[in-house]
Amino acid sequence: xxxxxxxxxxxxxxxLTARGQVANVIPSARSIAQTSVADASSWNAFHNPAMxxxxxxxxxxxxxxxxxxxxxxSTKSVQAGFATRYVNIGVSFxxxxxxxxxxxxxxxxxxxxxxxxxxxxMGFDYYMAYVSATGSYRGALLGRIGMxxxxxxxxxxxxxxxxxxxxxxxxxxxxxRLPSVYSLGASYHFMPELVWRVQADKEISSRYxxxxxxxxxxxxxxxxxxGGYATARxxxxxxxxxxxxxxxxxxxxxxxxxxxxxxxxxALHWALGKEK
Numbered sequence: 001x002x003x004x005x006x007x008x009x010x011x012x013x014x015x016l017t018a019r020g021q022v023a024n025v026i027p028s029a030r031s032i033a034q035t036s037v038a039d040a041s042s043w044n045a046f047h048n049p050a051m052x053x054x055x056x057x058x059x060x061x062x063x064x065x066x067x068x069x070x071x072x073x074s075t076k077s078v079q080a081g082f083a084t085r086y087v088n089i090g091v092s093f094x095x096x097x098x099x100x101x102x103x104x105x106x107x108x109x110x111x112x113x114x115x116x117x118x119x120x121x122m123g124f125d126y127y128m129a130y131v132s133a134t135g136s137y138r139g140a141l142l143g144r145i146g147m148x149x150x151x152x153x154x155x156x157x158x159x160x161x162x163x164x165x166x167x168x169x170x171x172x173x174x175x176x177r178l179p180s181v182y183s184l185g186a187s188y189h190f191m192p193e194l195v196w197r198v199q200a201d202k203e204i205s206s207r208y209x210x211x212x213x214x215x216x217x218x219x220x221x222x223x224x225x226x227g228g229y230a231t232a233r234x235x236x237x238x239x240x241x242x243x244x245x246x247x248x249x250x251x252x253x254x255x256x257x258x259x260x261x262x263x264x265x266x267a268l269h270w271a272l273g274k275e276k
Contacts, residue, residue, distance in 0.1 A: 025096040025103035025127065026162075027063055027077040028265050030251045032213030032225035033238040035197035037185040038158030040119075040148060045079035045092030046107055048160035048183070049121030050146035052090045053113035055081045057273030065265040068257070072098040083273075087112045090123075100132040109144075119148040127178065129169065140167045140178065154189035166204065180204040185211075193217040197227070207232040221245060225253065234258055247271050 029036035029044040036047040043051040043059065059081040067073040079092035090109040097103055104127075111121030123146075128139035146160035162181040169176040185199030194216050201209040213227015225240035240253035249269040256262055 024073075025075065025094050025105045027075050027094050028065055028253065028263075030242075030253070030267055030269070031197060032215055032240055032253070033197075033199075033211040033227040033229045033236075033255070035185055035187075035199040035211050035213055035227070037146070037160050037183040037199050038148065038156045038187040038197065040150070040156045040158075040187070043079075043081055043090065045077060045090065045109075046094065046105060046123075046125065046144070046162070048146035048148065048158050049090075049109040049111055049123040049144055050119040050148040050158065050160070052081055052088045052109050052111035052121050053119035053148070054116075055083055055088055055090075056271045056275055057083045058271070060270045061267060063265060063267035065263065067263045068261040081109075097130075102130050104128045107144075111146075117150045121146045127169070129176065131171075138169045138171060138176070140169050142167055142178065156187045157184075158186070159184050213238060217244075228255075 026046045028034055029047050030042050031039040031044070036042065036044045040051060040054050043055050061079045063077045065075040075094060075096040077092065077094040079090060081088060081090040087110050092107045094105045095102060105125055107123050107125040109121060109123040111119060113119045123144035125142040125144065126139055127142055128137050130137050142163045143165055144160065144162050145164065147158070149157045151157060160183045163178055164180060166180045168178055181201055181203050183199060183201045185197065187195055187197045189195045194214065196214050198212045209229055209231050211227065211229035213225060215223055215225045217223045221244050223242035223244065225242070228235055228237040236255050236257050238253065238255040240251060242249060242251045247270060251267040254262060254264045
C-alpha cells in the first residue's frame, strides 16, 4: 500500500479514536481484550498506573504491535519498573506510525501498594506527534491516575483515568483533540489458574466500550486467553497465548476487527526478584 493510502487510513483510524478508543500510540495491554485496569498480576505501561505497586523488584518489557497487516501501522514500546522502599517507579516509551506521520509517548509512573490490599498510582506522559505537512513536532503533557482494591480473596477492582484534564494539541489552523478515557473493571480468580476479567471504558465524548475475557494457565507454562470487546458498532473477538519459563514470559495476542482486519502483538517480559 502506498504511503498516501496509509495516510488516509490513519485519518480514518483517528476518526475512530475520536469516537471512543484510546490514542493509537498507546500499546495494547497483555491482558485479554485490554482488560488491564484490574489486572494486579501485570503492569502495562500507559494503562492503570496503580498496578505498578504490585511488581517484583525489577520488571522489563518490550512489545511490538501491528495493525491490519500494514507495517506503517505498527507500535513499538518498552517499559521498565523498579520497586523501592517507599514507592515503585516505572518508565516507558512508545512509538506509532511511519515517516510521514508518527506519534511518540514517554511516561513516568509512581505507585505504592498498601499491605497488598490497596494501591494508588499516578503517571505523567509527554505526547508528541509529527506531521509531514508542517514538518514539525507538536506535543502536550498528559496525566494519568489509577487505583486498585482487593476486596476479598481472588477479587480485584480497578479504576484509571487517562488524560483526565482533557489536554489537547494546538496546530496552526486547528486543534488535535486527545482522548480522555475512564476505565473501571474487575478480575476474579475462580482458582489460581483461571481468572475472569471484565472492564468498561468511557471516552468523555463517546459511548462505552465493554470488554471481557478468561485467562487459563495450563501445565504451569502455557496460558490461553479468550475474550472480546464490544463498541456501539461491532464486536471484536480476541485470542492470545502466553509462554512462561522461570522469570521470563512471552505473550502473543491478536484481535479480529470485522471491518479493518487483524491486529497482532508480541510482548516479552522479564521479572527479577521474589514475587510479592
